[in-house]
Amino acid sequence: MSWFEAMEHHDYEELVLCQDRASGLKAIIAIHDTTLGPALGGTRMWTYASEEAAIEDALRLARGMTYKHAVSGLNLGGGKAVIIGDPRRDKNEAMFRAFGRYIQGLNGRYVTAEDVGTTEEDMNLIYQETDYVTGISPSYGSSGNPSPATAWGVYRGIKAAAKEAFGTDLLEGKTVAVQGVGNVAMRLCKYLYEEGAHLIVTDIHKDSVKQAVDQFGAKAVDPADITGVDCDIYAPCALGGTINDDTLKQLKAKVVAGCANNQLLEPRHGDKLHEMGIVYAPDYVINAGGVINIADELNGYNADRAWSKVGEIYNNLEKIFDTSRTEGIATYIAADRLAERRIELMKNTRSTFLQNGHHALSSRRLRG
Numbered sequence: 001m002s003w004f005e006a007m008e009h010h011d012y013e014e015l016v017l018c019q020d021r022a023s024g025l026k027a028i029i030a031i032h033d034t035t036l037g038p039a040l041g042g043t044r045m046w047t048y049a050s051e052e053a054a055i056e057d058a059l060r061l062a063r064g065m066t067y068k069h070a071v072s073g074l075n076l077g078g079g080k081a082v083i084i085g086d087p088r089r090d091k092n093e094a095m096f097r098a099f100g101r102y103i104q105g106l107n108g109r110y111v112t113a114e115d116v117g118t119t120e121e122d123m124n125l126i127y128q129e130t131d132y133v134t135g136i137s138p139s140y141g142s143s144g145n146p147s148p149a150t151a152w153g154v155y156r157g158i159k160a161a162a163k164e165a166f167g168t169d170l171l172e173g174k175t176v177a178v179q180g181v182g183n184v185a186m187r188l189c190k191y192l193y194e195e196g197a198h199l200i201v202t203d204i205h206k207d208s209v210k211q212a213v214d215q216f217g218a219k220a221v222d223p224a225d226i227t228g229v230d231c232d233i234y235a236p237c238a239l240g241g242t243i244n245d246d247t248l249k250q251l252k253a254k255v256v257a258g259c260a261n262n263q264l265l266e267p268r269h270g271d272k273l274h275e276m277g278i279v280y281a282p283d284y285v286i287n288a289g290g291v292i293n294i295a296d297e298l299n300g301y302n303a304d305r306a307w308s309k310v311g312e313i314y315n316n317l318e319k320i321f322d323t324s325r326t327e328g329i330a331t332y333i334a335a336d337r338l339a340e341r342r343i344e345l346m347k348n349t350r351s352t353f354l355q356n357g358h359h360a361l362s363s364r365r366l367r368g
Contacts, residue, residue, distance in 0.1 A: 003015065003055065006056075006059065007059070010032070010059075010063055011032075011033065012030065012031070012032050012033075012059060012062070012063070013031045013032065013033060013034060014029075014030070014031040014109070015028065015029075015030055015031075015055070015058075015059070016028065016029040016030075016031075016102070016106070018098075018099060018102040020094070020095070020098035020099075022094060022098075023092055023094035023095040023097075023098050024085065024090060024092070024095060025083065025094075025095045025098045025099055026051075026083065026084040026085070027043075027081060027082065027083045027084070027099055027102070028054055028055050028058040028081065028082050028084075029058070029079065029080075029081045029102070029103070029106070029110055030055075030058040030059045030061070030062035030079060030080050030081070031062060031077070031078075031079045031109060031110055032059075032062040032063045032065070032066045032077065032078040032079065033063075033066045033077050033078050033343065034077035034109060035077060035343050035346050035347055036069060036070060036074070036075050036076055036077050036342070036343065036346055037069075037074075037075040037076045037077055038076060038077060038108050038109055038110065038111055038132075039062070039065070039066075039076070039077040039078055039079025039109060039110045039111070040065065040069065040074075040076045040077070040078075040079060040110075040111045040112075040113065040134070040291065040294075040295060041061065041062060041065040041078060041079040041080035041081070041110075041111075041112070041113070041115075042080065042081070042112060042113040042114055042115025042116075042118070042135075043080075043081040043082070043083060043099070043112045043113070043114070043115055043118050043122075043126075044057070044061070044080070044081070044082045044083070044115040044116045044117055044118065045082070045083040045084075045085055045087040045090075045091070045115075045116070045117030045118050045122075046082060046083075046084070046085075046087070046116065046117055047084075047085065047086050048082070048084055051084065054082050054084050057082055058080050058081065058082045061080035061082075062078050062079050062080040063078055064078065064080075064261075064284055065077075065078035065079060065080055065291075066078025066339070066343070067284055067335070067336060067339040067340075068284040068285070068288050068291060069291070069295075070338075070339035070340075070342045070343050071284070071285055071288075071316060071320075071335055071338050071339040071342070072285070072288045072291075072292055072313075072316060073312070073316070074291075074292065074295050076111075076295060079109075079110045079111075080115075081099075081103075081110070081112055083095070083099065083117075083118075087117035087118065091122070093125055096122050096125035096126050097125055097126070097128055097129050098129075099126060100125070100126035100127070100128060100129030100130045100133070101129045101130070103126065103129075103130045103132050103133065104129055104130035104131075104132065106132070108132055110132065111132045111133065111134060111298070112126065112132065112133050112134070113133065113134045113135040113146070113291070113294050114135045114146070120135060120136065120137055120144060120145060121137075123135050123136045123137075124136050124137055124140070127140065134294040134295070134297045134298070135294050135297075141300075141301060142294075142297055142301055143293050143294055143296065143297055143301050143303070143306065145183075146289075146290030146291070146293055146294055147183040147184045147187060147290065148187055149289040149290050149292065149293035149306065149307065149310050150184045150259060150287055150289040150290035150293075151184045151185070151187035151188045151191065151259070151289070152187075152191070152289055152307065152310055152311070153286065153287065153288060153289020153290075153292065153310045153311075153313040154184070154188050154235075154237075154257070154258065154259045154286055154287055154289065154313075155188055155191040155192065156289075156310070156311050156313050156314040157257055157281050157285070157286035157287075157313045157314065157317050158171070158176070158188075158192075158233060158235065158255070158257045158281070158286075159171065159314060160281070160313070160314040160315075160317040160318055160321070161233070161255045161256075161257040161279050161280075161281045161286075161317060161321075162174065162232075162233065162255060163318075164255075164279045164317075164318075164321045165232075165254045165255045165278075165279040166232070166254070170195075171192060171195045171196065171197045172195055172196030172197065173196060173197070173198070174197050174198070174232040174233060175197070175198045175199075175200065175230065175231040175232050175233070176192050176197050176198070176199055176200070176231060176232065176233045176234075176235055177200040177201075177226055177227075177229050177231040177233070177234050177235065177253065178192075178199060178200070178201045178202075178212075178218075178226075178235045178237055178258070179202055179223075179226045179227070179234070179235065179236045179237055179238055179239075179242060179258065179260070180202070180203050180236070180237040180238020180239070180260070181201050181202075181203045181208045181209060181211070181212045181237070182203070182208065182237065182238065184237065184259045185235070185237035185238070185258075185259060186208065186211065186212065188235070188237065188259065189201065189212055189215075189216050189218065190215075190216065192216075193215075193216035193217070193218075198219075199212065199216050199217070199218035199219070200218065200219045200220075200221055200226070200229050200231060201213070201218040201219070201220055201221075202220065202221050202222065202223045202225070202226040203223070203238065204223060204238075227242060227247040227250050227251055228247075228250035228251070228252065229252070230252055231252060231253050232253060232254055232255065233253055233254070233255040233256075233257060234251060234253035234255070234256050234257075234258070235256075235257060235258035235259070236256070236258040236259075236260040236263045237258045237259045237260050238260055239260065240260055240261050240262030240263060240265075241262060241263070241264070241265035242260070242263060242265075243256060243263050243264050243265060243269045243270075243273065243280075244265035244266075244269060245265075245269075248269065248272055248273070248276070251276075251278065253278065254277075254278060254279065255278065255279045255280075255281070256273060256278060256279070256280045256281065257279075257280070257281035257286055258283075258286070258287075259283075259286070259287045260283060260287070261283055261284070261287065262283065263283045264283075264332065267332065270282075270330045270331070270332035270333070271330050273330065273331075274324070274329075274330035274331065279321070279331070280330070280331045280332065281317055281320075281331070282320065282331055282332045282334075282335040284335070285313065285316055285317060285320060285335050286313060286317065288313060288316075289310040289313060292306065292309050292310050292313075293306045293307070293309075293310055296309065319338065320334045320335050320338060321334075323337065323338060
């Protein structure tokens with residue numbers, strides 16, 4: 001399949017290849033759909049096995065952002081960028097500034113942010129060349145690290161899922177198995193602990209596990225055992241694909257809700273959760289807090305307003321659970337349908353956006 005055929009299959013709008021020989025920059029920007037507004041999505045830096053793998057990742061991630069924004073009620077489209085390279089060895093100032101100039105050349109059709117392999121400091125370098133970047137340092141009037149907002153949104157989402165499964169969103173006394181305790185999940189554990197939930201945790205990094213045990217009284221288990229423990233809620237917060245044929249045979253939880261991306265190994269595993277009567281909070285809905293928070297920067301960042309919007313993840317999931325019950329479909333399908341319906345409703349206004357110049361983000365400066 002050619003790249004044009006791949007783009008036509010899911011109706012992508014644009015694929016941009018960027019290179020700067022002096023700095024070593026090799027990057028791809030994928031824009032999936034801008035019906036709802038400019039495409040927002042982070043820049044990932046990774047050691048891809050091939051250039052084709054990097055392009056495929058950018059395309060896949062961009063489409064995911066379209067759905068995340070649509071179902072979250074944001075007036076944004078889906079985009080993503082990847083930089084080919086080792087984030088531990090290959091970064092330099094010139095690389096990110098060159099990349100910033102490419103973003104500036106898109107004139108607001110794409111807005112970036114940090115992602116796997118990139119940091120707030122990298123975004124600051126991009127900001128030297130373009131306004132179309134979020135997640136820069138708070139000293140510039142920005143929101144900074146998105147992890148706290150992501151954790152808060154996941155916590156709110158877990159409460160919504162608990163209400164659907166147990167008839168109450170109170171988590172006191174509930175046992176939550178947390179797979180992976182990185183930056184987001186550690187903050188999530190704090191919220192759960194403060195409400196009185198019992199925690200079972202695992203991670204490949206023993207120091208992170210120890211921190212959760214010491215601070216929150218968590219019980220530690222081996223990574224291979226986490227999906228089979230006795231618990232009320234399973235929270236996948238590290239690797240994707242942990243809902244699969246093998247783990248579904250072990251799962252004892254009544255709720256699956258966590259901050260990891262791509263939690264279902266295949267869509268059919270979401271159907272199986274539905275058949276088993278397990279409430280699944282679709283990953284791109286429950287983990288949208290970070291992008292909801294940074295999206296507020298486009299209006300001049302206000303933390304209270306942004307966090308209030310993040311809290312609405314609870315309401316978004318209630319709509320999805322209601323659609324799932326009413327239409328007799330799995331929750332991941334319900335989420336997709338709600339996103340697609342919103343985009344379809346807006347398609348007729350696309351020409352108005354373009355004619356009136358609303359499609360490009362207006363330039364804003366946070367300096368000073």
